[in-house]
Amino acid sequence: MRKGQVRFCYECKDFPCARLKAIDERYRSRYRMSVIDNLELIRRSGIDALLAKEREMWSCKCGGLISCHNGICFACGLEELKKRKTWNMNRW
Numbered sequence: 092m093r094k095g096q097v098r099f100c101y102e103c104k105d106f107p108c109a110r111l112k113a114i115d116e117r118y119r120s121r122y123r124m125s126v127i128d129n130l131e132l133i134r135r136s137g138i139d140a141l142l143a144k145e146r147e148m149w150s151c152k153c154g155g156l157i158s159c160h161n162g163i164c165f166a167c168g169l170e171e172l173k174k175r176k177t178w179n180m181n182r183w
């Protein structure tokens with residue numbers, strides 16, 4: 092590994108390493124996102140493409156921001172959030 096010289100994981104010869112795969116698995120199951128897919132998109136199309144995709148994915152129709160942890164919009168979904176007894180990240 093080149094210390095301080097790797098900007099994105101895909102620049103590493105070990106990409107995707109076991110550690111990143113473990114993180115990816117957790118994010119896929121809990122948050123419906125893949126860090127590996129995101130890195131592949133950056134490599135293929137650039138960081139702006141990823142940001143555009145993420146902006147689309149996490150924008151509510153009200154214009155607010157949707158939490159990746161529970162799928163609830165911070166602007167229009169607060170009442171829904173208050174109804175929940177626990178901060179459940181696995182079901183949304």
Ligand SMILES: [Zn+2]
Nearest residue numbers: 151153164167
């Ligand atoms: Zn909203």
